[in-house]
Amino acid sequence: MIASGTALVTGASRGLGRAVALELAARGFEVVATMRDPAAGTDLPDLAAVRGGRLRVHPLDVDRPATMVLPDGLRVLVNNAGIECPNLPVEAQPADDWRRVFETNVFGLVELTRRAIPALRAAGDGVVCNVTSSSLLAPVPFYAVYRASKAAVAAVGESLRAELAPLGIRVLEVLPGPIDTDMLAGSARTPEACAFPEYRPAAEALHAGRMALADMITAPAEAARRIADAILDDAAPLRVACDPLGEAMLAGADAAGAESRMAAFIAGLAGRPSD
Template structure:
């Protein structure tokens, strides 16, 4: 898996951000890259980096099945699956609707699992393969107003742990990418669309989060994360987990070392 030449890579959510940056680097490294996106009007962004666009909506069974069948019919198997599609549903737990909770899990968790299920049989038959799942430092602790998003990343961490052991006997590597906060238009818009209203009891928290987001101190670029993803795809003996950025190393460590009350006090100061 060291070389990308003629290896087939499938990336979900590849029309922008981390997915698009990864597709660009992978094409340059010699991979045959298929980039998934929900809307066909975003295909030009995928084609611009040299990847082959596919219509993949990770909340739609038919689109996922059709995409994998199309690739396997031409190449036999996907060599590297990068489960990148996802978004952050922000807001107080109380205020997020049932439909929003469902869509958050369908996108960030159930779609990731289904894509893995679809590529595993051919990978197992080939006796090699690599599944790279994009998690977050938020899979090890939780910020206020991000409970829905963080809970999906906790789920991804657990799924990755199970898959890694289950697939190891078949020569399939399962890798977790755990970046700190990343500067992407989608991430900022998710926070900035939080509504501040006179009736909301959460205005102080919302305004604090929006202020923190605007500062973007220590945020990672999509390109930096993409470089680590490509490294994980190419490494002959990949690490189970790649933490990216200072915050991805320090905050989970502090969360482990601090008592619950110490962590709560730190969060209270952070959101003051």
């Protein structure tokens, strides 16, 4: 697609969403950078202007449909806003964690997308870009809530891809690996599951694996460049990576079956070779 018209990005106050908003503005879209607290984006219009881009900030909380005001000329929707919760064993995870994460990561995303589709249809083309996670490609323990929410978005995206293709609207799913944001920094903490003796070995192995990612972390600006490339590429597949580790995981997932991937990951956590 040609970069023109409006692109709306959710969760653009910081992290990946902020970088994507700036990148799409630099590519030529009029960007509506949305966030819960617009004060967090006061510097964004000037930062976009430095690269010749146009960007404005609007309030939007994906948990509050009343804040979902869609701009004229919408051609790109980037569903980036996301949260996680304490990394607990499923048996210890309060139901409220499931509800809170699904409210933001799934229900909010679906509601905004539902409202955006008529605008994209009116434009005659467009892109819905959903940010999920490369953690979907590995059976990461203690991430059931987060991964399940992203899996739900992946399934919605598959159906939408088939549903919207005849209307000229493309659906993308971006599966980031480790991107240098507050969310990633938060994941460096000792997993809450370490407090449960039965689960401590797996939780400690998970933590060691997370700390070993230090050399594989990608800057948000670089990930944003790859996301913008995919948005502009009419031939992009449904699932795309935005960083080297995510790309390797996606390639591995395509090459190996789900069962063998899962067996290898679980064997790795237990410190033994896979079959």
